[in-house]
Amino acid sequence: MAGSHEKSNLRVSAEKVLRFPGEVGVMMWEMGKEDPRRVIHSIKVGLALSLASMLCLLESLSQGIGQNAIWAVMTVVVVLEFTAGATLRKGLNRGVGTLSAGLFALFVEYLTADRPTPRAVVMAWTVFVIGAAVTYMRFLPTIKNNYDYGVMIFILTFSLILVSNYRIDDTTRMARDRFYTIVIGCGICLFLSLLIFPTWSGDDLHKSTIAKLEGLAQSVEACVGEYFGDAQTKEIQDELLKDSIDENCIKVLDSKYTDETMALNASWEPRYRWKCYKSPWQQYVKFGAALRRFGYTVMALHGCLHTEIKTPPSVRALFKDQCTRLAGEVSEVLVELANSMRNRRHFSPEILSSHLHIALQDLNTALQSKPQILLDSMNRKDSGFSLTASLEANSSPVHESATARPPEQVHGIQKVLRPQRSKLVIASLEFSETLPFAAFASLLVEAVARLDHVIEEAEQLGRMARFKEYRAGDDVA
Amino acid sequence: MAGSHEKSNLRVSAEKVLRFPGEVGVMMWEMGKEDPRRVIHSIKVGLALSLASMLCLLESLSQGIGQNAIWAVMTVVVVLEFTAGATLRKGLNRGVGTLSAGLFALFVEYLTADRPTPRAVVMAWTVFVIGAAVTYMRFLPTIKNNYDYGVMIFILTFSLILVSNYRIDDTTRMARDRFYTIVIGCGICLFLSLLIFPTWSGDDLHKSTIAKLEGLAQSVEACVGEYFGDAQTKEIQDELLKDSIDENCIKVLDSKYTDETMALNASWEPRYRWKCYKSPWQQYVKFGAALRRFGYTVMALHGCLHTEIKTPPSVRALFKDQCTRLAGEVSEVLVELANSMRNRRHFSPEILSSHLHIALQDLNTALQSKPQILLDSMNRKDSGFSLTASLEANSSPVHESATARPPEQVHGIQKVLRPQRSKLVIASLEFSETLPFAAFASLLVEAVARLDHVIEEAEQLGRMARFKEYRAGDDVA
Numbered sequence: 001m002a003g004s005h006e007k008s009n010l011r012v013s014a015e016k017v018l019r020f021p022g023e024v025g026v027m028m029w030e031m032g033k034e035d036p037r038r039v040i041h042s043i044k045v046g047l048a049l050s051l052a053s054m055l056c057l058l059e060s061l062s063q064g065i066g067q068n069a070i071w072a073v074m075t076v077v078v079v080l081e082f083t084a085g086a087t088l089r090k091g092l093n094r095g096v097g098t099l100s101a102g103l104f105a106l107f108v109e110y111l112t113a114d115r116p117t118p119r120a121v122v123m124a125w126t127v128f129v130i131g132a133a134v135t136y137m138r139f140l141p142t143i144k145n146n147y148d149y150g151v152m153i154f155i156l157t158f159s160l161i162l163v164s165n166y167r168i169d170d171t172t173r174m175a176r177d178r179f180y181t182i183v184i185g186c187g188i189c190l191f192l193s194l195l196i197f198p199t200w201s202g203d204d205l206h207k208s209t210i211a212k213l214e215g216l217a218q219s220v221e222a223c224v225g226e227y228f229g230d231a232q233t234k235e236i237q238d239e240l241l242k243d244s245i246d247e248n249c250i251k252v253l254d255s256k257y258t259d260e261t262m263a264l265n266a267s268w269e270p271r272y273r274w275k276c277y278k279s280p281w282q283q284y285v286k287f288g289a290a291l292r293r294f295g296y297t298v299m300a301l302h303g304c305l306h307t308e309i310k311t312p313p314s315v316r317a318l319f320k321d322q323c324t325r326l327a328g329e330v331s332e333v334l335v336e337l338a339n340s341m342r343n344r345r346h347f348s349p350e351i352l353s354s355h356l357h358i359a360l361q362d363l364n365t366a367l368q369s370k371p372q373i374l375l376d377s378m379n380r381k382d383s384g385f386s387l388t389a390s391l392e393a394n395s396s397p398v399h400e401s402a403t404a405r406p407p408e409q410v411h412g413i414q415k416v417l418r419p420q421r422s423k424l425v426i427a428s429l430e431f432s433e434t435l436p437f438a439a440f441a442s443l444l445v446e447a448v449a450r451l452d453h454v455i456e457e458a459e460q461l462g463r464m465a466r467f468k469e470y471r472a473g474d475d476v477a
Numbered sequence: 478m479a480g481s482h483e484k485s486n487l488r489v490s491a492e493k494v495l496r497f498p499g500e501v502g503v504m505m506w507e508m509g510k511e512d513p514r515r516v517i518h519s520i521k522v523g524l525a526l527s528l529a530s531m532l533c534l535l536e537s538l539s540q541g542i543g544q545n546a547i548w549a550v551m552t553v554v555v556v557l558e559f560t561a562g563a564t565l566r567k568g569l570n571r572g573v574g575t576l577s578a579g580l581f582a583l584f585v586e587y588l589t590a591d592r593p594t595p596r597a598v599v600m601a602w603t604v605f606v607i608g609a610a611v612t613y614m615r616f617l618p619t620i621k622n623n624y625d626y627g628v629m630i631f632i633l634t635f636s637l638i639l640v641s642n643y644r645i646d647d648t649t650r651m652a653r654d655r656f657y658t659i660v661i662g663c664g665i666c667l668f669l670s671l672l673i674f675p676t677w678s679g680d681d682l683h684k685s686t687i688a689k690l691e692g693l694a695q696s697v698e699a700c701v702g703e704y705f706g707d708a709q710t711k712e713i714q715d716e717l718l719k720d721s722i723d724e725n726c727i728k729v730l731d732s733k734y735t736d737e738t739m740a741l742n743a744s745w746e747p748r749y750r751w752k753c754y755k756s757p758w759q760q761y762v763k764f765g766a767a768l769r770r771f772g773y774t775v776m777a778l779h780g781c782l783h784t785e786i787k788t789p790p791s792v793r794a795l796f797k798d799q800c801t802r803l804a805g806e807v808s809e810v811l812v813e814l815a816n817s818m819r820n821r822r823h824f825s826p827e828i829l830s831s832h833l834h835i836a837l838q839d840l841n842t843a844l845q846s847k848p849q850i851l852l853d854s855m856n857r858k859d860s861g862f863s864l865t866a867s868l869e870a871n872s873s874p875v876h877e878s879a880t881a882r883p884p885e886q887v888h889g890i891q892k893v894l895r896p897q898r899s900k901l902v903i904a905s906l907e908f909s910e911t912l913p914f915a916a917f918a919s920l921l922v923e924a925v926a927r928l929d930h931v932i933e934e935a936e937q938l939g940r941m942a943r944f945k946e947y948r949a950g951d952d953v954a
Contacts, residue, residue, distance in 0.1 A: 047609075050601045
């Protein structure tokens, strides 16, 4: 038995190993299908490497640049990045870093040429002082964000030149050769990156902003739809839906770092410069921040779906139409903003029209016309459970409503016991059941208020990026 | 006149230039005072550079490693990072990348040795295929997150060896030399980074988690304090307070990327491995995610401070004590969690005791005992303004309450005109004024529910990181 068990184990492992290349292959294929620019980028890197290598061969044949030709290969590997902006940023940093380090090294050489101290000591000391000082400077936020790579290359080149100089006497030639090869390497990279199927960081930022707007629009609508939907009948479907609402929102909320990187790279790209006075990338970042602000409210709205105290469906149904309509209007504004961005035009003035405000007023009227119902459910005490019992007996399992939780969750609670306590207490409290609904409505109104800020930033963005004027029917064409 | 103007302009510029070094100096000083480890790191880099340079000199004197010795300098510059984890990660990646590239290059050499095709063509083709294929692999998430640098070094070394091989015939020696020097460079880096005043990524992550807990505790308390405080009298102070609440919260919400980087670097650090079964760093990331979830609710709570419809102070005052107490309890739990982390012990079981739940019940009782007041303010219609007028005349400026906005804001609105419309409409609507209070109370209850999840993850973290058991009075000692 043990033997056959071992054998089957072995077979499972063998199957896993055999399946592995296939799985990786599928993953690679999916990756390429998801974003074909990845394939293009890989081919470009291969091409650049080949070109740089051939150059080395030619140069070594003619005994021109010599040993330093390998720097062209190195430059290609390090500088050629996925987007044009990142490549430009790295290439320029590398070029300027090398050039200034070379000049500085020559200057130090000149200063220390006729000193009586041994050259090795001077060199070690200089490398130490410059290395430490420049490394410290790298912590400055301005340098860290924009020129970190250039400063690193500065330290590298400076040390290499000083060290090599001790062995080779012709420092000037070495510095010159190295600079030439790096310029050639950067040239290959920039040519491939800017002229052959370029990938612009700015475009990525633009597209991700559109995707965020659409994601939020979906989120808002789905959230309200689910709140007023019949929760009992389609539990599983809801679980999926909840996750997708969550995901859209979290994508927006976590986008800060990627946004900033893309904007930074985009700011090195020359493309839009002649189109507008000022590069609008920082405005994209600001717009992203406004969207995140809006997203926090949507996230809180979404929290209302998971809340422990449920407003009875009968109360919710009273305000269903008004809330759904308001959410629909909010979502429409977001979609229109996304469309206007996609077509690089100003948004339609319709989004500032009174639809949204009429929807607001309707909700207001509905809330005012039925205060008695809200009050009724607030006063209803028979539906709750006794909390005092559960608080007195601290270790006894908390009373709970059978309808409020599915059985598998009860089992989970008894196993972990102490955590989730507050949730149980909240569920068993006689909190007025309209409280969460009031929160929901209030958050919806809050979302409308936050939308103002989003629209404002979008208008500013349209002005800075010089989007074209809105004309009805443009999108169709 | 123009001349003197020009002169004064010149003087201002000159003063600016003269002040600049001083300003940079102050900034540098502040930077060092903020985190003295930066100074230590800079000195370490200088030292490592000197050591590597001296090594090159010694080697070149004895004609040992030769030209390849500069790789030691290069390795030091590139590998030595601020934290030990990052250095280890880069160093190991570099070592393994170089080694495997060397072996692979030798293998390719062996395969192509006796082919009739010209060597240059074979070389260019090999470099192209391998470069493209490996670059494409870099897009795989697993490789991108952990081994990106190693793969880059693989491409680099592979190309360099093939190219150099065309010129120098002794490939084996070059690969061996290069590997030796890189090992020496990595050795210097690891020695300085792990043994001399090490900076642990894991410690940073631990400390930042504590700071986040404390920030959130402050945020919750300050937020509730401000909501029930007298808003009119201390406008300016509030503005500052609001910003600090905001800042604490946003720091938590934006921490995803830095958390993940720190956890990644920490997972390479050997330090805690012998203390616990499994590295707890991913649990820190999960704990951070739970804190962010909690933070969204706090952010929404904070949004209640800025809302356009204000609940009258008289209504708020009725529930002040209960809300403040509940917020105090929440904040106390967070502070206890922070303290337990700081002392690397499990949290006191007191945070699971009934204080929080009694506070919840008190709020509940208060809300139930005064429904009439809530209803009264809901029905009060004379305090509102007519919305219909503003909606009918779409282009006319919206009516607004003089008390609701300071005059300079009105001016701003008239200038921009269209944006901020929704805010005005919301302010002028006759929304029941208790709506935002209900939202506030509901969000507070929601925050308590979210706290459960935070406590759960903290318990899990304590178990995984093998914190010591809680004993009363431990913190004092």
